Amino acid sequence: MIELKTPAEVERMHVAGRFVAEVLTEVGRLADVGVNLMDLEHHVRGMIKRRGAESCYWDYAPSFGKGPFRNVICLSVNDAVLHGLPHDYTLRDGDVLTADIAVSVDGWAADSARTVIVGTPAEADLRIVRATEEALEAAIDAARPGNRLGDISAAIGAVARAYGYPVNTEFGGHGIGRTMHEDLHVPNKGQPGRGMKLRPGLTLALEPWFARTTDRIVYDPDGWTIRSADGSRTAHSEHTVAITDGEPLVLTRRESEEPRAGLSTRDAAQ
Template sequence: MIELRTPAEIDEMRPAGRFVASVLEATAAAAKVGVNLLELDAIAHELIRKAGAESCYIDYHPSFGASPFGKVICTSVNDAVLHGLPFDYTLKDGDLLSLDFAASVNGWVSDSAISLVVGTPRDADLRLIETTERALAAGIAAATVGNRIGDISRAIADVARAQGYSINTDFGGHGVGRTMHGDPHVPNNGRPGRGMPLKPGLVIAIEPWFLETTDRIFTDPDGWTLRSADGSRGAHSEHTVAITEQGPVVLTQRSS
């Protein structure tokens, strides 16, 4: 069911957005060569505890997950692009890391993701990350009253295709509110003028993710982590966005 939020409810969602943004900033700053993925999860866990927030991940067990997730942040490295389950892995120079985090504050959820290079970057990785960020910006710009879901999807796809990336539509954006995942689905490819009309009060996560040389993925033996079929690297960017009469409002905007 698609729910529209009042302006007052959107204001109530802002603390969750600020908190999610702050955790991503803290974990991204800590992601250095020699740091373990489990350390990043521990940082996020402690920030949740201090804020009195609730994890959206730790007990999360959808149909596509092998078991409850058990951690509080997704850490996807190199050929992993989504749902990366933190494990005993120490970050190395040149690793491409995607961090995806969602939490509930006062009963409202926000969801966001960023990608970064640990240590010395490859030009191809920076291009991939920059493309996801530009695609996210294009999707947000299209999230205006009077447009449709397909307009967001097409805006994202146009940026990806201009850089030669193909697009997987198995996973994409989604509604956000009292729970992490709700209707509508927001694919990263679509036809303009198609799909649900965008109305004031709709809150969605917009999340382009691309792989360097494929659009095919498989699930890691951990039952969660999604990896590229050909071993190429992936990047992922995401914001929670409220659609208002005044234009899109990014609830998870980071300070940098």
């Protein structure tokens, strides 16, 4: 069932979203050469406890996972892109780190992800991070009443195509509200003008993620961590967004974040 939220309910989700943004800002600040992933995990656990929030990940047990997830943040490195299980790994110069977190505050959830580069960035890594950020902004811009779900998917796919990145559609965006995953799957490519008509009160987690040279994925033995099938590096950007009568409302926007303007197809190819 698709549940449209009232303005008051959207604001309660915004409370959770602001905290999620705070956590991702802190993780980006702390992610440095020599930092262990488990140190980041335990730091975030402390933030959640102090806030009185609840992790949406702890004990999460979907059909694709291997047993209940017993961490509060997904940390994926280099060719890992989704559901990265925090483990004893020390970050190295040039690593690409994706942090993804969902929490509930007073019964309302928000979900967001960002990819950062540790230490010295490679241009190819900066490029794929930039692509996911621009795809996310394009998706947000399409999240307007009267548009259709396919318009969001098509906007993401267009940016991926401009950059020359293949797109996996097994995992993508989703509805969100009282729980982390509500009805509606939002693929990261699609046809404009197709799908459900967007209405005010609809809340979605939009999350473009790309690998450089493949749309195929493989799982680690841990049963959770998803990697590009060919080992190429990856990136992932996500925000929780509410559709309103006017401009889309991004509930997880970080204070220091500047939305990326889209590049032309010619610029993206460079």
